[in-house]
Amino acid sequence: xxxxxxxxxxxxxxxxxxxxxxxxxxxxxxxxxxxxxxxxxxxxxxxxxxxxxxxxxxxxxxxxxxxxxxxxxxxxxxxxxxxxxxxxxxxxxxxxxxxxxxxxxxxxxxxxxxxxxxxxxxxxxxxxxxxxxxxxxxxxxxxxxxxxxxxxxxxxxxxxxxxxxxxxxxxxxxxxxxxxxxxxxxxxxxxxxxxxxxxxxxxxxxxxxxxxxxxxxxxxxxxxxx
Amino acid sequence: xxxxxxxxxxxxxxxxxxxxxxxxxxxxxxxxxxxxxxxxxxxxxxxxxxxxxxxxxxxxxxxxxxxxxxxxxxxxxxxxxxxxxxxxxxxxxxxxxxxxxxxxxxxxxxxxxxxxxxxxxxxxxxxxxxxxxxxxxxxxxxxxxxxxxxxxxxxxxxxxxxxxxxxxxxxxxxxxxxxxxxxxxxxxxxxxxxxxxxxxxxxxxxxxxxxxxxxxxxxxx
Numbered sequence: 001x002x003x004x005x006x007x008x009x010x011x012x013x014x015x016x017x018x019x020x021x022x023x024x025x026x027x028x029x030x031x032x033x034x035x036x037x038x039x040x041x042x043x044x045x046x047x048x049x050x051x052x053x054x055x056x057x058x059x060x061x062x063x064x065x066x067x068x069x070x071x072x073x074x075x076x077x078x079x080x081x082x083x084x085x086x087x088x089x090x091x092x093x094x095x096x097x098x099x100x101x102x103x104x105x106x107x108x109x110x111x112x113x114x115x116x117x118x119x120x121x122x123x124x125x126x127x128x129x130x131x132x133x134x135x136x137x138x139x140x141x142x143x144x145x146x147x148x149x150x151x152x153x154x155x156x157x158x159x160x161x162x163x164x165x166x167x168x169x170x171x172x173x174x175x176x177x178x179x180x181x182x183x184x185x186x187x188x189x190x191x192x193x194x195x196x197x198x199x200x201x202x203x204x205x206x207x208x209x210x211x212x213x214x215x216x217x218x219x220x221x222x223x224x225x226x
Numbered sequence: 227x228x229x230x231x232x233x234x235x236x237x238x239x240x241x242x243x244x245x246x247x248x249x250x251x252x253x254x255x256x257x258x259x260x261x262x263x264x265x266x267x268x269x270x271x272x273x274x275x276x277x278x279x280x281x282x283x284x285x286x287x288x289x290x291x292x293x294x295x296x297x298x299x300x301x302x303x304x305x306x307x308x309x310x311x312x313x314x315x316x317x318x319x320x321x322x323x324x325x326x327x328x329x330x331x332x333x334x335x336x337x338x339x340x341x342x343x344x345x346x347x348x349x350x351x352x353x354x355x356x357x358x359x360x361x362x363x364x365x366x367x368x369x370x371x372x373x374x375x376x377x378x379x380x381x382x383x384x385x386x387x388x389x390x391x392x393x394x395x396x397x398x399x400x401x402x403x404x405x406x407x408x409x410x411x412x413x414x415x416x417x418x419x420x421x422x423x424x425x426x427x428x429x430x431x432x433x434x435x436x437x438x439x440x441x442x443x444x445x446x447x
Contacts, residue, residue: 149372156365160355169348170369173341177379184386200386208379215375219368222289 004099007092011100016107018077025073026111029066033116036062037123051124056186059120060179063113063139064146064172070108071150072167074101075158088224098220102151102213109143131189134198138189141205142182145212149174152216155223174212181205236425239418243411251411260324265411267317269419270310271339277307277423278342281349282374285367297363298438300370301353302430306423308346314339334385341380345373359438 019026040058041051078084087097117139121128128135150171157167182205185198229237247265254261284300287293318336319329330336349369356362404412 152368152372156352156368159361159365160352161357162351162355166348166352166355169351173344173348173380174372174376176341177376177383180383180386204379204383204386211375211379212372215372219372222364222368 004093004096007096008099008103011087011092011097012103012107015074015077015101015104019104019108025070026108029069029108029112030115032069033062033066033112034119036065037116037119041123052126052190053187055120055124055126056183056190058124059117059186060142060183062116063109063142063182064175064179066112066116067109067143067146067150068168068171070112071105071147071154071171072157072164074105074151074154076154076163079158094221094224095217098151098155098217101155102147102216105147105151106143109147110140113139113143126190134189134195135186138182138185138198138202138205141202141209142178144209145178145205146175148209148213148216152220152223155220159223177208178205181208230425230428232421232428233425236418236422239414239421243415243418246414247411251407252405254408257325260321263317263321265415267314267321268412269415270313270317272416273419273423274307274311274314274339274342276420277303277310277427278346278374278377281307281370285370285374288363288367289371294363294438297366298431298434299427300366301434302427304346304349304353304370305430306426308343308350309426310419310423311339311343311346315343332384334381337384338377338381342377345376349373 037058040054040062044054075084078087088094092100117128117135120126150167153167153170153174157163157170160166181201185201185205188198188201189195243265247262251262251265253259280303281300284296284303288296288300318339322331323329349366352369353362353366356365
C-alpha cells in the first residue's frame, strides 16, 4: 500500500510539474471561471434576485464547468506523442496511476477554487469571513468526488472520437449528486444558518466521495489497453 | 424482420391491455379519463428501471467473464430502455398538465427519470464513439456499472430536495390501494410491457448478432 501512495505521489508530482512549468491550462481555466462569474451576474436581474441567493448556484456551476476544462487536459496531455505508453510501461500499478492523476487534478481544481470563491465574494459583495472554514470543507468534499469521476471519464473520453464532447456528456449526470448538496449546503451557510443544518448534505457528499473514489479506482484498469 | 411468436404475443398483450383499460375499467372519480395514462406510464417506468438494472448486471458480468454475448445484451437493453424512458417522460407531463396544472416539476422521481434518460443517451453515444469492439465493450461496461451506482445518489439528492409525485400505489407494505378492476388492468399492463420489453430486447439482440457477423465477414474478405 505504501508503494501505491508513493507511486501516486510521483505521478501527481509529474503532472503538477508539467502544469506549473507551462501554466497554460491553469491560467485559461481561472480566466474562464472569472468570466463565468461576471456573466452570471448579468444573466439575472440583480434588483429581483439577491446576490446571496445567486452566489451558491453560480459558484457550483462555475466549479463544475471549469473543473471539466481542467480534467480534459489530464489525459489529453498523455496522448500527445504516446506518453501514456511510457507511463503504463513503468513499474507503477494502474491504481497508483489513477490516484496520482486524480491527486494532480484535485490540486488543480482546488487552486481554481481558491481564486473563484474569493472572486464570488468580491463581485457579489458577500463577506465570507465567518463561513470561510466550513465553505472550504464543502469545496474539498465536492472536489474529491468531482475529480474521481472526472479523471476516470477523462481517461475514457481521451480514447474516443468525440473526446471534447463526450467528457461533459458522461460527467455532468454524475456531478448532480455533487452540485445539489454543495449548493444547498453553501446556501444554508450564506443565509447565516449553523453548520449543523447543512450536515445531511455534507453526509451525502462524503458518501458519494467514498463510493466513487473506490469505484473509479477499481474501474480504471479496465479502461486501459490490455 | 419476420414476426416471432414472442413479438406477436407481446403485441396481442398490449392490445388486449388497452382494450380492457379503455372500455372495461372504470374511470377514476377525481381525475377522469386522464388517469388512463397511468396504464402506460407506470408499466413503462417499471420496464425502464428493469432495463437499466439489466445493463448494470450485464456490465458487471461482462468485465468478469469477457463474454461478447453479455455486451450485446447490455447494448440492446440500453437502447430498448431508452425508448421506454422516453415514453415515461412523454406520458408523465401529458398527465401532469390537467392534474397538477403543470407539464414539468422538479420532483424527485421526475428528475431521477430525466437523469436516467441522460445516462442512457450518454451510454449510447459512448458506444458510437469507439470503433474497436473489445474496447467499446469494456468502456461501456464501466459506464453501465457507474451509472447503476449513481442512480441511488441522484435519487437521494433530489428526494432531499422535495417530492410531489403520487405516493406508491402498488409497491407498498400494505395491500395495493385501488379497486380490483383497476388492479387487474394494471397488473395486465405490467405483464404486457414486460413481455414487450423481452420481445424488443430479443429483436435488438438478434440485430447485434447479425451486424457483428457481417462485420467479421467483411474483415475476412
